[in-house]
Amino acid sequence: MQLPRIFRTTPFRLTLLFLALFAAAASAFLAYIYIATAGEATRRTDREIQREMRSLTAAYDRAGLDAVNQSLIQRAASERPFLYLLMGRDGRRISGSIEESPVERFNGQPAWTTFQVSDLVGGRMVKHPARGLQERLGGGEILFVGADVGEDEAYVVNIVRALWGAGALVVVLGLAGGVLVSRNVSRSMASLSGVIEAVRGGDLAARAPVRGARDEFDELAAGVNEMLDRLERSMAGHRHAGDAIAHDLRSPLTRLRARLEAAYLDVEAGRGDPTQALAQALEDTDGVLKTFAAVLAIARLQAAGTAPDAVVFDLAELACDVAELYEPLCEDKGVEFGSELTRGLTVRANREFVAQALANILDNAVKYTPAGGAIMLRVRRRSSGEAEASVTDTGPGVPEADRARVVERFVRLENSRNEPGAGLGLSLVAAVAEAHAGRVELDEGPGKVDDLGPGLRVALVLPRAT
Amino acid sequence: MRILIVEDDLEAAEAMERGLSEAGFECVRAADGQAGLEASRAGVFNVMIVDRMMPRMDGVELVETLRREGNATPVLFLSALGEVGDRVTGLQAGADDYLVKPYAFVELIARVEALARRRETGSVQTLLRVGDLEMDLIGRTVRRQGQDIDLQPREFQLLEFLMRHAGQSVTRTMLLEKVWEYHFDPQTNVIDVHVSRLRSKIDKGFDKAMLQTVRGAGYRLEA
Numbered sequence A: 001m002q003l004p005r006i007f008r009t010t011p012f013r014l015t016l017l018f019l020a021l022f023a024a025a026a027s028a029f030l031a032y033i034y035i036a037t038a039g040e041a042t043r044r045t046d047r048e049i050q051r052e053m054r055s056l057t058a059a060y061d062r063a064g065l066d067a068v069n070q071s072l073i074q075r076a077a078s079e080r081p082f083l084y085l086l087m088g089r090d091g092r093r094i095s096g097s098i099e100e101s102p103v104e105r106f107n108g109q110p111a112w113t114t115f116q117v118s119d120l121v122g123g124r125m126v127k128h129p130a131r132g133l134q135e136r137l138g139g140g141e142i143l144f145v146g147a148d149v150g151e152d153e154a155y156v157v158n159i160v161r162a163l164w165g166a167g168a169l170v171v172v173l174g175l176a177g178g179v180l181v182s183r184n185v186s187r188s189m190a191s192l193s194g195v196i197e198a199v200r201g202g203d204l205a206a207r208a209p210v211r212g213a214r215d216e217f218d219e220l221a222a223g224v225n226e227m228l229d230r231l232e233r234s235m236a237g238h239r240h241a242g243d244a245i246a247h248d249l250r251s252p253l254t255r256l257r258a259r260l261e262a263a264y265l266d267v268e269a270g271r272g273d274p275t276q277a278l279a280q281a282l283e284d285t286d287g288v289l290k291t292f293a294a295v296l297a298i299a300r301l302q303a304a305g306t307a308p309d310a311v312v313f314d315l316a317e318l319a320c321d322v323a324e325l326y327e328p329l330c331e332d333k334g335v336e337f338g339s340e341l342t343r344g345l346t347v348r349a350n351r352e353f354v355a356q357a358l359a360n361i362l363d364n365a366v367k368y369t370p371a372g373g374a375i376m377l378r379v380r381r382r383s384s385g386e387a388e389a390s391v392t393d394t395g396p397g398v399p400e401a402d403r404a405r406v407v408e409r410f411v412r413l414e415n416s417r418n419e420p421g422a423g424l425g426l427s428l429v430a431a432v433a434e435a436h437a438g439r440v441e442l443d444e445g446p447g448k449v450d451d452l453g454p455g456l457r458v459a460l461v462l463p464r465a466t
Numbered sequence B: 001m002r003i004l005i006v007e008d009d010l011e012a013a014e015a016m017e018r019g020l021s022e023a024g025f026e027c028v029r030a031a032d033g034q035a036g037l038e039a040s041r042a043g044v045f046n047v048m049i050v051d052r053m054m055p056r057m058d059g060v061e062l063v064e065t066l067r068r069e070g071n072a073t074p075v076l077f078l079s080a081l082g083e084v085g086d087r088v089t090g091l092q093a094g095a096d097d098y099l100v101k102p103y104a105f106v107e108l109i110a111r112v113e114a115l116a117r118r119r120e121t122g123s124v125q126t127l128l129r130v131g132d133l134e135m136d137l138i139g140r141t142v143r144r145q146g147q148d149i150d151l152q153p154r155e156f157q158l159l160e161f162l163m164r165h166a167g168q169s170v171t172r173t174m175l176l177e178k179v180w181e182y183h184f185d186p187q188t189n190v191i192d193v194h195v196s197r198l199r200s201k202i203d204k205g206f207d208k209a210m211l212q213t214v215r216g217a218g219y220r221l222e223a
Helices: A010-076 A150-200 A216-268 A275-304 A315-333 A351-368 A400-406 A425-435 B010-022 B033-042 B059-068 B084-093 B105-120 B153-164 B172-180 B190-203
Strands: A083-087 A093-096 A111-121 A124-136 A142-148 A311-314 A336-341 A346-349 A374-381 A387-393 A439-444 A456-462 B002-006 B026-030 B047-051 B075-079 B097-100 B127-130 B133-136 B141-144 B147-149 B169-171 B211-214 B218-221
Touching: A010 A083, A010 A093, A010 A124, A010 A142, A010 A150, A111 A142, A124 A150, A150 A216, A216 A275, A275 A425, A311 A315, A315 A336, A315 A351, A315 A374, A315 A387, A315 B190, A346 A351, A351 A374, A351 A387, A351 A425, A351 A456, A400 A439, A425 A439, A425 A456, B002 B010, B002 B033, B010 B026, B010 B105, B026 B033, B033 B047, B033 B059, B047 B059, B047 B105, B059 B075, B059 B084, B075 B084, B075 B105, B084 B097, B097 B105, B105 B169, B105 B172, B127 B153, B133 B153, B153 B172, B153 B190, B153 B218, B169 B172, B172 B190, B172 B218, B190 B211
Parallel strands: A336 A374, B002 B026, B002 B047, B047 B075, B075 B097
Antiparallel strands: A083 A093, A083 A142, A111 A124, A124 A142, A311 A346, A374 A387, A387 A456, A439 A456, B127 B133, B133 B141, B141 B147, B169 B218, B211 B218
């Protein structure tokens, strides 16, 4: 038989454990109370009986049997009378409030006994527990003094009952608390297991709710969600890479195949020189390989999530290096090149990837900036503390609506169709930024001046090395 | 010049051998790492071309073993793995150069030639001389026909590389890797611009153009 789910949860089991510990502690505590109260009541009664016995024997020793009888008569009128029985040497009753001694065998030594007395209450015989002491008097007579302990007993019973009640209360409250806590925890856990179940079923979009309580469950849920985000991005990256490769390589490969086939047919038919076609085919192949390498680099970066071989270096130094590579190109094209590099901004990154990202940004800038324009390379510290390397050009810019799109793979805007390039430049920059916990920002450049502009500002923002 | 080709892909190895033989190299082939190690112990080679992933003993292990045994033959690593980390591992193992598959044949020949020639110049040179062009590596000066040529630091490095490989074709990728130390492929041919600037400095005003463009390959500095 399986217990209901709630009883199998860890919090519930823990509750039970604590309950058991608590019950043990409570038992010890209650036992102490019991001994201290109920035991004390019995001892007090015994002391009172003893005192009474002593006072009566003293009266006997002083003035004989009559004095005892006198005392008994007086005391019978008191509020809480003792039970008395005065017997002769042979044990026969002389006087008293009970008929016969509850002490069954009496050898002359003081003897304690516990017995029951009957009392007529409201026409019904009620039995009370009682305690008594029997002693032989100096003259050989026997005196029994007892006390009804019914009230004490009732008091003890009440205490015991209260103790049981308290115990039950502890258990019930503990269980209820356990169920409550378990239910709460179970619910939080259930949403997480639900997410895991869904993901296992193939739904990568499933996310655990974060309740905003900022407790450990929220932390766990947030952690799981972040993990899933990353996983989903990585999966999407892979899928996208596949799509992109298929999409972008199919047409050049088709072209290449057609060219080779045509050349083959020409050679077979014995006409023409295939050298031209082969040279073209080689060039096509190089183009395909270049695209392939770029796509692969992006996909690997995206899949890895972090850049390999990260080292700490000065961003300005690297930017200066890359700028040096591109400066002559600008000059040749009649584009003015300037730079403002703030030194000392270190980042922890893969040098090669960041260099390539900067090269791609500069490459684009040179490509799209017409003669007479200008390109500005800046490395500066953002007010947020991050390091930023940006390139501003005076080219046609990118309309705001398209800015997010050009960072995606293979996107080249219509007006740039006739420029060379596979359209992977900015996507690689974005992948590099992402792998370094940074980002790419696209803004408008310096604005429209004559036939230049409005320009584009591409910024690679990286967290600084700590 | 003797080349040892250690490559498990038979077709690729044959193509390599044919191409290298045509370029004037004498080739020996080994089909896996173990065979490569034995061949390299048995003979003397100017350059070894080692595929990275092979059965029995992979390229990294082969090169590590060679270097441990004191064999300093220049090694060109071939690999389908093009990641930065892979190249670093390969070079750390003791390889001298690294080429990612698929490669252009001119690239392979140029690199093999560069490695083979490097062996020939044993002692440290302070002065490079190619034809009437002189480079003082300590004074950081360049003269042609006794005339001082003023070069930017990078142009100096570029010319130094070309002079060290005078008479050989060097590819654009080689220049980018060895002079700029970048291992990515710039979309625009920035190298051409740098080379043409250098050319204008060392060839302008002289009757003979030394810095030649090799069609389909790269550049060559001729005496």
